[in-house]
Amino acid sequence: MTHKVIATDMIIIGTGPVGLFAVFEAGLLGLKCHLIDNLDRPGGQCIELYPEKPIYDIPSRPTVTGEELVADLMTQASPFDPTFHLSQQAEALERQPNGHWRVTTTLGTVIEAPIIVVAVGAGSFVPKKPPFKKLPDFEEKSVDYAVHKMEKYRDKRLVIVGGGDSALDWAINLAPIAARVTLVHRRAEFRGAHDTAQQLLALAGKGDLDVLYGNVTDMSGDNGQLSQLEVTTLDGDVKQVDCDYMLPFMGLKVKLGPIAQWGLNLDRKHVQVKPETFETTQEGIYAIGDVCTYPGKIKLILTGFYEAAVMARSAFKYAFPDRKMAGGYTTTNSVIQERLGVGDK
Numbered sequence: 047m048t049h050k051v052i053a054t055d056m057i058i059i060g061t062g063p064v065g066l067f068a069v070f071e072a073g074l075l076g077l078k079c080h081l082i083d084n085l086d087r088p089g090g091q092c093i094e095l096y097p098e099k100p101i102y103d104i105p106s107r108p109t110v111t112g113e114e115l116v117a118d119l120m121t122q123a124s125p126f127d128p129t130f131h132l133s134q135q136a137e138a139l140e141r142q143p144n145g146h147w148r149v150t151t152t153l154g155t156v157i158e159a160p161i162i163v164v165a166v167g168a169g170s171f172v173p174k175k176p177p178f179k180k181l182p183d184f185e186e187k188s189v190d191y192a193v194h195k196m197e198k199y200r201d202k203r204l205v206i207v208g209g210g211d212s213a214l215d216w217a218i219n220l221a222p223i224a225a226r227v228t229l230v231h232r233r234a235e236f237r238g239a240h241d242t243a244q245q246l247l248a249l250a251g252k253g254d255l256d257v258l259y260g261n262v263t264d265m266s267g268d269n270g271q272l273s274q275l276e277v278t279t280l281d282g283d284v285k286q287v288d289c290d291y292m293l294p295f296m297g298l299k300v301k302l303g304p305i306a307q308w309g310l311n312l313d314r315k316h317v318q319v320k321p322e323t324f325e326t327t328q329e330g331i332y333a334i335g336d337v338c339t340y341p342g343k344i345k346l347i348l349t350g351f352y353e354a355a356v357m358a359r360s361a362f363k364y365a366f367p368d369r370k371m372a373g374g375y376t377t378t379n380s381v382i383q384e385r386l387g388v389g390d391k
């Protein structure tokens with residue numbers, strides 16, 4: 047299928063806190079942004095790794111959780127109407143004859159802009175996959191690495207694989223709605239929180255779910271739809287477990303991914319930038335947030351916010367040298383206030 051080329055001012059790769067704040071800073075200058083993330087929702091590490099943990103070092107927010115911070119950044123960016131392309135990885139980058147950059151994603155979305163902002167943090171989060179030989183036969187239809195809607199699993203037979211917090215939490219949460227939940231873990235100790243493990247074992251004791259210590263040794267089903275898993279327990283017993291969905295929760299790993307091939311100067315998986323502009327060695331490509339490096343870099347959300355502000359101004363001057371930049375303060379500049387939709391206040 048050929049996809050239409052979308053033209054915009056700025057393509058932001060990564061919707062972590064820093065990518066989201068870059069929408070705001072670019073928006074103040076009148077720039078329209080398209081964002082790409084391989085996760086299915088914005089928020090980066092804050093949402094994926096610690097949504098409910100309080101953060102204590104965001105200026106003027108004595109405490110804010112990862113989830114609250116991302117919700118507020120989305121609200122702050124909303125006057126500028128950013129477009130999100132989620133669940134797809136920015137894969138290919140090509141320079142066009144007019145000097146603009148064209149990004150193609152793994153879902154075939156094609157976007158062109160004079161400015162690319164690499165805000166990819168440590169890279170793409172990808173789930174660690176179990177080493178089961180037949181896994182690829184079932185991955186499309188009946189293996190899920192994340193729970194997006196619990197309702198999908200109502201009255202289904204689920205096998206959850208893993209012993210960390212996600213595996214334990216989902217086994218407990220899905221047990222009341224699934225037809226049956228079986229947790230398979232390779233040893234009789236859990237990595238997840240002690241209290242959660244106790245809660246899980248109590249439910250198993252009451253017969254509300256099953257826990258098997260051992261490994262999945264075979265998978266069977268038709269046309270990608272699982273029907274049964276073979277589990278070999280630590281005692282050597284071989285059990286057949288009926289299964290509609292397998293949910294492996296074995297943790298996430300982070301990979302810089304395709305960006306490593308984009309001809310940017312890298313220093314131990316970080317993109318080198320000029321700290322006065324956040325330009326990379328490629329004209330029109332900027333890097334901000336955890337992924338960028340320069341002398342004195344501190345990897346914090348607050349430094350990423352500052353980097354977004356400097357980047358937006360320097361990228362504006364590079365891409366639109368003939369346009370007048372709205373300078374000054376949000377408190378006093380009427381052009382900026384109009385863009386924010388607060389003109390008459």
Ligand SMILES: Cc1cc2nc3c(=O)[nH]c(=O)nc-3n(C[C@H](O)[C@H](O)[C@H](O)COP(=O)(O)OP(=O)(O)OC[C@H]3O[C@@H](n4cnc5c(N)ncnc54)[C@H](O)[C@@H]3O)c2cc1C
Binds near residue numbers: 062063096100136137
């Ligand atoms: C447990 C924990 C606690 C923390 N606590 C604090 C704290 O208290 N204070 C603080 O300041 N910082 C804290 N941090 C660090 C903070 O989360 C990071 O500094 C911040 O998330 C960096 O933001 P970012 O936008 O640069 O990148 P990220 O949040 O990493 O977001 C990058 C996004 O880019 C996406 N991506 C990557 N490659 C691609 C690609 N090729 N295509 C599409 N999308 C891509 C990723 O999926 C991800 O969503 C903590 C981190 C952790 C893990």
